[in-house]
Amino acid sequence: MYSAGRQFLQIPGPTNTPLRVLAALAKPTIDHRGPAFAAMSREVLAGMGEVFATAEPVVIYPATGTGAWEAALVNTLSPGDTVLMYQSGWFATLWRKMAEKLGLNVELIEADWRSGVDAARIETHLSEDKEQKIKAVCAVHNETSTGVTSDIPALRRAMDAAGHPALLMVDTISSLGSIDYRHDEWGVDVTVGGSQKGLMLPPGLSFNAVSAKARAAAKTAGMPRSFWDWEEMFAANSNGFFPYTPATNMLQALNVALDMLREEGLPNVFARHTRAAEATRVAVRHWGFETQCSVDAEHSSSLTAVRLPEGRSADALRAEILASNNMPLGNGLGQLADRVFRIGHLGDFHDLMVTGTLSGVEMGLVACGIPHRPGGVDAAMRSLSGNSQPAVFDKGSTAAQIDTSANGAAA
Numbered sequence: 001m002y003s004a005g006r007q008f009l010q011i012p013g014p015t016n017t018p019l020r021v022l023a024a025l026a027k028p029t030i031d032h033r034g035p036a037f038a039a040m041s042r043e044v045l046a047g048m049g050e051v052f053a054t055a056e057p058v059v060i061y062p063a064t065g066t067g068a069w070e071a072a073l074v075n076t077l078s079p080g081d082t083v084l085m086y087q088s089g090w091f092a093t094l095w096r097k098m099a100e101k102l103g104l105n106v107e108l109i110e111a112d113w114r115s116g117v118d119a120a121r122i123e124t125h126l127s128e129d130k131e132q133k134i135k136a137v138c139a140v141h142n143e144t145s146t147g148v149t150s151d152i153p154a155l156r157r158a159m160d161a162a163g164h165p166a167l168l169m170v171d172t173i174s175s176l177g178s179i180d181y182r183h184d185e186w187g188v189d190v191t192v193g194g195s196q197k198g199l200m201l202p203p204g205l206s207f208n209a210v211s212a213k214a215r216a217a218a219k220t221a222g223m224p225r226s227f228w229d230w231e232e233m234f235a236a237n238s239n240g241f242f243p244y245t246p247a248t249n250m251l252q253a254l255n256v257a258l259d260m261l262r263e264e265g266l267p268n269v270f271a272r273h274t275r276a277a278e279a280t281r282v283a284v285r286h287w288g289f290e291t292q293c294s295v296d297a298e299h300s301s302s303l304t305a306v307r308l309p310e311g312r313s314a315d316a317l318r319a320e321i322l323a324s325n326n327m328p329l330g331n332g333l334g335q336l337a338d339r340v341f342r343i344g345h346l347g348d349f350h351d352l353m354v355t356g357t358l359s360g361v362e363m364g365l366v367a368c369g370i371p372h373r374p375g376g377v378d379a380a381m382r383s384l385s386g387n388s389q390p391a392v393f394d395k396g397s398t399a400a401q402i403d404t405s406a407n408g409a410a411a
Contacts, residue, residue: 008327010357012303013197015347024253038240047258052209054183059208059233062247065173065194068206071228072190078222079103081135086117090145090333114294116150123158136167142175145333147305148293156187178273178302178346189214200257200347273301276345276354279383280304283358283376302346314341321364351384
């Protein structure tokens with residue numbers, strides 16, 4: 001049956017693709033061996049350096065983020081090497097499974113999926129590794145399954161305090177272009193990214209930002225690699241080309257997306273995401289629900305994972321909202337299946353899209369008969385307007401006047 005109106009995509013990635021980016025995707029494909037392509041690819045590679053906040057090289061693959069995970073591992077490690085991973089959520093779990101499939105020995109620090117990477121636990125683990133068998137520490141900056149952002153500078157300090165030479169690898173797939181991230185300043189060796197979230201593109205491109213230390217490790221790493229080989233990329237990229245046919249139209253679109261991020265300014269982009277996240281959490285708290293993230297300082301600016309009360313189906317709520325308003329929301333993953341739903345607020349959006357999303361959720365709560373305190377959308381709107389005070393109505397007036405004064409007096 002036809003559903004009127006456009007789909008209101010509010011999952012935490014892939015995100016809404018702006019019209020300017022879609023137009024670039026639809027442009028005629030250019031010669032990937034010609035001078036126009038070389039000029040464009042140099043612009044794109046430089047632009048990605050700005051987004052990663054690095055002067056080191058960035059590698060672009062025609063792949064999803066999963067490919068960039070693999071590239072990070074196979075370029076720097078050898079079969080049987082030990083890596084330390086922190087189980088902060090579903091995507092940290094998947095990266096761990098990949099490492100094991102590749103023949104790496106994974107030392108896993110278990111966690112509760114409600115908080116970020118505990119730097120103190122990492123420091124303790126590395127300090128106990130007297131023989132320095134651990135070759136890399138892998139962490140997820142923003143765990144898309146939980147809405148938790150980890151403190152990467154604290155993790156770097158912990159590794160330094162332990163005096164351990166392991167490489168630091170960080171997944172920024174749902175934070176890059178949405179949450180402040182600094183590859184060089186934070187001492188990260190390999191950063192993994194993807195195109196389909198903060199960069200506002202469809203899925204199809206992934207990235208490795210590579211430190212000099214990681215590049216040196218690659219010279220002696222023994223993992224088999226061909227398609228993922230950094231050195232072949234570096235050699236071709238130096239002239240503006242790729243060692244195989246690249247995703248030409250996706251690169252054209254990425255160039256436009258990078259221009260859009262520059263126009264807005266990355267600090268403004270990050271602030272916009274933070275405001276949306278705060279307003280969303282205000283609504284969630286008003287409704288009477290918990291977020292999956294239990295640590296205030298670690299709330300994600302990219303998405304919010306909402307816990308429903310015991311006995312209530314998050315999947316049933318999502319299905320109702322999709323059927324009634326054509327608005328997809330993110331499902332719970334792994335141990336959070338049917339337990340949480342995830343609201344994406346990243347990429348190309350503005351305040352009206354945030355309040356529209358929350359309106360759809362509140363209508364769904366009513367339709368599903370899930371007990372909640374009404375008015376979450378109003379609370380979010382006050383948050384977005386910079387006024388945290390509840391609206392007060394002068395019942396003696398012929399027209400109700402909303403009080404926005406700081407002291408709560410009638411207008």
